[in-house]
Amino acid sequence: MKLAVLIYEGPYNHEASDSAYNFIQAALARGHEIRGIFFYHDGVYNVTKLMEPPQDDRHIAKRWSELGAKGIDIVVCIAAAKRRGIVDDVLVPNVRISGLGQLTMMAIEADRLVAFGD
């Protein structure tokens, strides 16, 4: 199945980001295709390279970047990002800023769009 994932919440404060990551790993392990991952609302904070968690904790931005390196399209909403001071310069590699049209394409092209957040 072709899946798209929408993440609404920022990292660490909320489990949505972790749940989405675990969901994606499980989906990939079962052979599903991830059409794209879209960060919206405070979710845009998930992929800043300024993030520096303690060494014994998971590095959320790095995890997303690694998924991006596998060729999964990871998009940060430009409108949500601009409100929150997230710009290209602070993004981890393999992630891009673009518009809500990208979310629309994911929703249209995927068999299921799964949203994580409140």
Added chain:
Amino acid sequence: MSGGEVKKIMFTVRKAPHGSIYVYEGLEVKLIMAAYDADISVVFMDDGVFALKEGQNTKELGIKGFAATYGAMVDYEISKIYVDRQSMEERGMSEDDLLVIGEDEDTEEPIKPQVVDAAEIAAMMAEQHNILVF
């Protein structure tokens, strides 16, 4: 798109319009998606029905109001706009309290969101390809 089929995408609005940005940023998504070839419907339920209350004023909150922007959904040809009857009743709202979101091109009659019950919403949900929650 699989098989050239038009995707049916439903938005649910379940949060109060103010106090968080979910509902506002959700409105932005609706207006963008309206430009694409998809069958879009919007359902306001739970505290989301407050987003459709007439006479909202955010001045004292010091934030930008967006109730008037709901009219843009109609301008962008999103015509399937529904509100859950039970959620309205639980919150002391009646159909009279609902925002006017446009006017009929031919008759110039005001357009309000269509009041539906839970069973109708469930039937519509069962037909959707994707449901986005805000």
